[in-house]
Amino acid sequence: METKFSDKLSDIRLHYKIWMSDANETGIMGDGKWQMLKLIEEKGSMKAACDELGYTYRRTWGNLKKIEKFFGFPLLEKQRGGSDGGHTALTEEGKRLVRAFDAFHKAVDSQIQEGFEKFINELKK
Amino acid sequence: METKFSDKLSDIRLHYKIWMSDANETGIMGDGKWQMLKLIEEKGSMKAACDELGYTYRRTWGNLKKIEKFFGFPLLEKQRGGSDGGHTALTEEGKRLVRAFDAFHKAVDSQIQEGFEKFINELKK
Protein backbone atom coordinates (compact mmCIF):
# COMPACT_ATOMS: atom_id res chain seq x y z
CA MET A 1 0.00 0.00 0.00
CA GLU A 2 2.98 2.29 -0.26
CA THR A 3 4.42 2.31 -3.72
CA LYS A 4 5.69 5.13 -5.85
CA PHE A 5 2.35 5.06 -7.63
CA SER A 6 0.29 5.56 -4.49
CA ASP A 7 -0.24 9.29 -4.31
CA LYS A 8 -1.33 9.66 -7.92
CA LEU A 9 -3.73 6.76 -8.14
CA SER A 10 -6.70 8.60 -6.72
CA ASP A 11 -6.52 11.11 -9.57
CA ILE A 12 -6.81 8.51 -12.29
CA ARG A 13 -10.08 8.27 -14.18
CA LEU A 14 -11.22 5.38 -16.31
CA HIS A 15 -12.57 5.80 -19.82
CA TYR A 16 -13.59 3.35 -22.46
CA LYS A 17 -15.40 3.27 -25.74
CA ILE A 18 -17.02 0.38 -27.51
CA TRP A 19 -17.97 0.59 -31.14
CA MET A 20 -18.52 -1.50 -34.20
CA SER A 21 -17.46 -1.05 -37.77
CA ASP A 22 -18.17 -2.59 -41.12
CA ALA A 23 -15.50 -4.59 -42.94
CA ASN A 24 -14.14 -1.33 -44.26
CA GLU A 25 -13.57 -0.01 -40.74
CA THR A 26 -16.24 2.62 -41.07
CA GLY A 27 -17.85 3.15 -37.69
CA ILE A 28 -21.47 2.11 -37.82
CA MET A 29 -22.56 1.82 -34.22
CA GLY A 30 -21.05 2.70 -30.91
CA ASP A 31 -21.44 4.45 -27.61
CA GLY A 32 -22.10 7.82 -29.16
CA LYS A 33 -24.83 6.70 -31.52
CA TRP A 34 -26.28 4.43 -28.86
CA GLN A 35 -26.67 7.35 -26.48
CA MET A 36 -28.11 9.48 -29.22
CA LEU A 37 -30.64 6.88 -30.31
CA LYS A 38 -31.74 6.35 -26.72
CA LEU A 39 -32.27 10.05 -26.23
CA ILE A 40 -34.14 10.42 -29.51
CA GLU A 41 -36.38 7.58 -28.39
CA GLU A 42 -36.99 9.40 -25.13
CA LYS A 43 -37.44 12.89 -26.54
CA GLY A 44 -39.05 12.10 -29.85
CA SER A 45 -36.81 14.67 -31.48
CA MET A 46 -33.39 14.71 -33.02
CA LYS A 47 -32.89 18.36 -32.31
CA ALA A 48 -33.81 18.04 -28.65
CA ALA A 49 -31.45 15.11 -28.27
CA CYS A 50 -28.62 17.00 -29.96
CA ASP A 51 -29.14 20.01 -27.75
CA GLU A 52 -29.06 17.92 -24.61
CA LEU A 53 -25.91 16.05 -25.60
CA GLY A 54 -24.22 19.15 -26.97
CA TYR A 55 -23.74 17.73 -30.46
CA THR A 56 -24.47 19.68 -33.58
CA TYR A 57 -27.53 18.63 -35.54
CA ARG A 58 -25.47 18.48 -38.72
CA ARG A 59 -23.01 16.01 -37.32
CA THR A 60 -25.62 13.81 -35.72
CA TRP A 61 -27.69 13.68 -38.85
CA GLY A 62 -24.67 12.48 -40.81
CA ASN A 63 -23.71 9.91 -38.20
CA LEU A 64 -27.14 8.38 -37.99
CA LYS A 65 -27.30 8.19 -41.75
CA LYS A 66 -24.25 5.93 -41.67
CA ILE A 67 -25.97 3.29 -39.56
CA GLU A 68 -28.99 3.21 -41.79
CA LYS A 69 -26.83 3.08 -44.87
CA PHE A 70 -25.00 0.07 -43.49
CA PHE A 71 -28.10 -1.87 -42.50
CA GLY A 72 -30.03 -0.83 -45.54
CA PHE A 73 -33.28 -0.12 -43.75
CA PRO A 74 -34.46 2.72 -41.51
CA LEU A 75 -33.87 2.79 -37.77
CA LEU A 76 -35.52 6.17 -37.49
CA GLU A 77 -38.95 7.35 -38.41
CA LYS A 78 -38.73 11.01 -39.23
CA GLN A 79 -41.51 13.46 -39.86
CA ARG A 80 -41.10 17.00 -41.14
CA GLY A 81 -43.47 19.92 -40.76
CA GLY A 82 -46.49 20.19 -38.56
CA SER A 83 -47.28 22.38 -35.61
CA ASP A 84 -44.22 21.22 -33.76
CA GLY A 85 -41.98 21.41 -36.78
CA GLY A 86 -41.48 17.70 -36.93
CA HIS A 87 -40.29 14.78 -34.84
CA THR A 88 -38.24 11.63 -34.92
CA ALA A 89 -38.91 8.23 -33.42
CA LEU A 90 -37.22 4.85 -33.56
CA THR A 91 -38.54 2.12 -35.78
CA GLU A 92 -38.99 -1.36 -34.35
CA GLU A 93 -35.54 -2.25 -35.67
CA GLY A 94 -34.09 0.87 -34.11
CA LYS A 95 -35.50 -0.13 -30.77
CA ARG A 96 -34.17 -3.65 -31.09
CA LEU A 97 -30.71 -2.34 -31.84
CA VAL A 98 -30.76 -0.03 -28.85
CA ARG A 99 -32.06 -2.75 -26.51
CA ALA A 100 -29.33 -5.11 -27.68
CA PHE A 101 -26.69 -2.47 -27.05
CA ASP A 102 -28.23 -1.76 -23.65
CA ALA A 103 -27.79 -5.39 -22.72
CA PHE A 104 -24.23 -5.41 -24.04
CA HIS A 105 -23.28 -2.48 -21.87
CA LYS A 106 -25.10 -3.82 -18.89
CA ALA A 107 -23.03 -6.99 -19.17
CA VAL A 108 -19.64 -5.35 -19.53
CA ASP A 109 -19.80 -2.08 -17.59
CA SER A 110 -19.48 -3.60 -14.16
CA GLN A 111 -16.76 -5.97 -15.32
CA ILE A 112 -14.68 -3.13 -16.66
CA GLN A 113 -15.19 -1.06 -13.55
CA GLU A 114 -14.20 -4.01 -11.41
CA GLY A 115 -11.13 -4.64 -13.54
CA PHE A 116 -10.14 -1.03 -13.17
CA GLU A 117 -10.41 -1.18 -9.39
CA LYS A 118 -8.22 -4.25 -9.33
CA PHE A 119 -5.76 -2.45 -11.57
CA ILE A 120 -5.54 0.43 -9.11
CA ASN A 121 -5.23 -1.91 -6.14
CA GLU A 122 -2.51 -3.84 -7.89
CA LEU A 123 -0.49 -0.66 -8.27
CA LYS A 124 -1.03 0.25 -4.64
CA LYS A 125 0.59 -2.95 -3.43
CA MET B 1 -32.81 -16.21 -36.74
CA GLU B 2 -34.41 -14.32 -39.58
CA THR B 3 -34.59 -10.64 -38.84
CA LYS B 4 -33.91 -7.66 -41.00
CA PHE B 5 -30.51 -7.44 -39.35
CA SER B 6 -29.46 -10.95 -40.26
CA ASP B 7 -27.56 -10.57 -43.48
CA LYS B 8 -25.38 -7.72 -42.27
CA LEU B 9 -24.41 -9.08 -38.89
CA SER B 10 -21.52 -11.16 -40.13
CA ASP B 11 -19.79 -8.05 -41.44
CA ILE B 12 -19.77 -6.27 -38.11
CA ARG B 13 -16.48 -5.95 -36.26
CA LEU B 14 -16.02 -5.12 -32.64
CA HIS B 15 -13.64 -2.43 -31.42
CA TYR B 16 -12.97 -0.98 -28.02
CA LYS B 17 -10.47 1.20 -26.30
CA ILE B 18 -9.69 1.53 -22.64
CA TRP B 19 -7.68 4.43 -21.30
CA MET B 20 -7.13 6.52 -18.24
CA SER B 21 -6.80 10.21 -17.76
CA ASP B 22 -5.83 12.60 -15.03
CA ALA B 23 -8.39 14.89 -13.44
CA ASN B 24 -7.85 17.29 -16.31
CA GLU B 25 -8.87 14.64 -18.85
CA THR B 26 -5.39 14.38 -20.29
CA GLY B 27 -4.79 10.83 -21.42
CA ILE B 28 -2.05 9.27 -19.35
CA MET B 29 -2.30 5.57 -19.99
CA GLY B 30 -4.25 3.40 -22.35
CA ASP B 31 -4.20 0.67 -24.92
CA GLY B 32 -1.80 2.47 -27.22
CA LYS B 33 0.81 3.24 -24.58
CA TRP B 34 0.36 -0.19 -23.06
CA GLN B 35 1.14 -1.86 -26.34
CA MET B 36 4.07 0.43 -26.90
CA LEU B 37 5.53 -0.15 -23.46
CA LYS B 38 5.21 -3.90 -23.88
CA LEU B 39 7.02 -3.78 -27.17
CA ILE B 40 9.75 -1.53 -25.84
CA GLU B 41 10.22 -4.01 -23.03
CA GLU B 42 10.50 -6.79 -25.57
CA LYS B 43 12.71 -5.00 -28.08
CA GLY B 44 14.79 -2.87 -25.76
CA SER B 45 14.37 0.02 -28.16
CA MET B 46 11.89 2.77 -28.69
CA LYS B 47 12.71 3.09 -32.32
CA ALA B 48 12.31 -0.60 -33.03
CA ALA B 49 8.96 -0.60 -31.24
CA CYS B 50 7.78 2.43 -33.20
CA ASP B 51 8.79 0.85 -36.47
CA GLU B 52 6.92 -2.32 -35.69
CA LEU B 53 3.75 -0.56 -34.63
CA GLY B 54 3.96 1.95 -37.44
CA TYR B 55 4.01 4.97 -35.14
CA THR B 56 6.36 7.86 -35.60
CA TYR B 57 9.15 8.17 -33.09
CA ARG B 58 8.23 11.80 -32.57
CA ARG B 59 4.70 11.03 -31.54
CA THR B 60 5.60 8.12 -29.31
CA TRP B 61 8.26 10.07 -27.53
CA GLY B 62 5.74 12.78 -26.70
CA ASN B 63 3.11 10.31 -25.57
CA LEU B 64 5.39 8.43 -23.24
CA LYS B 65 6.58 11.68 -21.75
CA LYS B 66 3.01 12.38 -20.66
CA ILE B 67 2.80 9.26 -18.51
CA GLU B 68 6.05 10.02 -16.78
CA LYS B 69 5.06 13.61 -16.25
CA PHE B 70 1.86 12.50 -14.58
CA PHE B 71 3.45 9.99 -12.26
CA GLY B 72 6.47 12.13 -11.58
CA PHE B 73 9.01 9.36 -11.85
CA PRO B 74 10.51 7.45 -14.79
CA LEU B 75 8.92 4.38 -16.29
CA LEU B 76 11.61 4.16 -18.92
CA GLU B 77 15.31 3.86 -18.64
CA LYS B 78 16.84 5.41 -21.68
CA GLN B 79 20.42 5.37 -22.79
CA ARG B 80 21.88 7.41 -25.62
CA GLY B 81 24.98 6.70 -27.64
CA GLY B 82 27.08 3.58 -27.70
CA SER B 83 27.77 1.10 -30.41
CA ASP B 84 24.10 0.41 -30.95
CA GLY B 85 23.16 4.07 -30.78
CA GLY B 86 21.22 3.63 -27.57
CA HIS B 87 18.42 1.65 -26.06
CA THR B 88 15.39 1.90 -23.83
CA ALA B 89 14.16 -0.40 -21.11
CA LEU B 90 11.37 -0.30 -18.56
CA THR B 91 12.08 0.58 -14.97
CA GLU B 92 10.64 -1.60 -12.22
CA GLU B 93 7.69 0.79 -12.03
CA GLY B 94 7.24 0.63 -15.75
CA LYS B 95 7.06 -3.12 -15.59
CA ARG B 96 4.59 -3.04 -12.73
CA LEU B 97 2.36 -0.69 -14.68
CA VAL B 98 2.43 -2.91 -17.74
CA ARG B 99 1.76 -6.07 -15.72
CA ALA B 100 -1.21 -4.43 -14.02
CA PHE B 101 -2.61 -3.38 -17.38
CA ASP B 102 -2.00 -6.89 -18.70
CA ALA B 103 -4.14 -8.28 -15.92
CA PHE B 104 -6.82 -5.67 -16.51
CA HIS B 105 -7.11 -6.62 -20.14
CA LYS B 106 -6.97 -10.31 -19.41
CA ALA B 107 -9.94 -9.84 -17.12
CA VAL B 108 -12.11 -7.82 -19.47
CA ASP B 109 -11.24 -8.95 -22.99
CA SER B 110 -13.15 -12.21 -22.90
CA GLN B 111 -16.11 -10.55 -21.20
CA ILE B 112 -16.36 -7.94 -23.90
CA GLN B 113 -16.01 -10.50 -26.64
CA GLU B 114 -18.70 -12.60 -25.05
CA GLY B 115 -20.97 -9.59 -24.68
CA PHE B 116 -20.49 -8.78 -28.32
CA GLU B 117 -21.43 -12.28 -29.39
CA LYS B 118 -24.60 -12.09 -27.32
CA PHE B 119 -25.32 -8.74 -28.91
CA ILE B 120 -25.09 -10.25 -32.37
CA ASN B 121 -27.18 -13.25 -31.39
CA GLU B 122 -29.80 -11.00 -29.89
CA LEU B 123 -30.15 -9.19 -33.20
CA LYS B 124 -30.38 -12.45 -35.07
CA LYS B 125 -33.45 -13.52 -33.12
Added chain:
DNA sequence: TACCGATATGCATAAATAAACATATCGCTA
Protein backbone atom coordinates in the same frame (compact mmCIF):
# COMPACT_ATOMS: atom_id res chain seq x y z
C1' DT C 1 38.66 11.66 -33.67
C1' DA C 2 35.27 10.77 -37.19
C1' DC C 3 31.21 7.91 -37.82
C1' DC C 4 26.97 5.48 -36.73
C1' DG C 5 22.54 4.73 -34.93
C1' DA C 6 19.33 5.76 -31.27
C1' DT C 7 17.54 9.09 -28.20
C1' DA C 8 15.87 14.22 -27.74
C1' DT C 9 13.13 18.00 -29.22
C1' DG C 10 11.50 22.24 -31.91
C1' DC C 11 8.74 23.55 -35.63
C1' DA C 12 6.11 23.49 -39.75
C1' DT C 13 2.84 20.89 -42.56
C1' DA C 14 -0.90 17.75 -43.51
C1' DA C 15 -4.76 14.96 -42.63
C1' DA C 16 -8.80 13.88 -40.07
C1' DT C 17 -12.70 15.44 -37.45
C1' DA C 18 -15.95 18.62 -35.72
C1' DA C 19 -18.15 23.02 -35.62
C1' DA C 20 -20.33 26.85 -37.94
C1' DC C 21 -22.83 28.91 -41.35
C1' DA C 22 -26.25 28.96 -44.86
C1' DT C 23 -30.39 27.53 -47.00
C1' DA C 24 -34.18 24.69 -48.33
C1' DT C 25 -38.22 21.85 -47.40
C1' DC C 26 -42.21 20.42 -44.96
C1' DG C 27 -46.90 20.69 -42.91
C1' DC C 28 -49.70 22.27 -39.14
C1' DT C 29 -51.71 26.58 -37.12
C1' DA C 30 -53.07 31.37 -36.74
Added chain:
DNA sequence: TAGCGATATGTTTATTTATGCATATCGGTA
Protein backbone atom coordinates in the same frame (compact mmCIF):
# COMPACT_ATOMS: atom_id res chain seq x y z
C1' DT D 1 -51.07 32.33 -46.90
C1' DA D 2 -47.56 33.75 -43.63
C1' DG D 3 -44.97 31.95 -39.91
C1' DC D 4 -42.87 28.63 -36.91
C1' DG D 5 -39.90 24.94 -35.66
C1' DA D 6 -37.80 20.64 -36.92
C1' DT D 7 -35.85 17.88 -40.48
C1' DA D 8 -32.45 17.90 -44.66
C1' DT D 9 -28.10 18.89 -46.68
C1' DG D 10 -24.18 21.56 -49.07
C1' DT D 11 -20.21 24.37 -48.00
C1' DT D 12 -16.75 26.56 -45.34
C1' DT D 13 -14.07 27.30 -41.31
C1' DA D 14 -11.79 25.69 -36.93
C1' DT D 15 -9.80 22.47 -34.05
C1' DT D 16 -7.44 18.58 -33.12
C1' DT D 17 -4.15 15.20 -33.98
C1' DA D 18 -0.52 13.10 -36.55
C1' DT D 19 3.22 13.44 -39.81
C1' DG D 20 7.39 15.19 -41.64
C1' DC D 21 11.48 17.62 -41.47
C1' DA D 22 15.41 19.38 -39.30
C1' DT D 23 18.86 19.37 -36.05
C1' DA D 24 21.31 18.29 -31.78
C1' DT D 25 23.28 15.09 -28.41
C1' DC D 26 25.40 11.00 -26.82
C1' DG D 27 29.01 7.36 -26.41
C1' DG D 28 30.91 3.10 -28.13
C1' DT D 29 33.77 1.47 -32.17
C1' DA D 30 36.78 1.60 -36.24
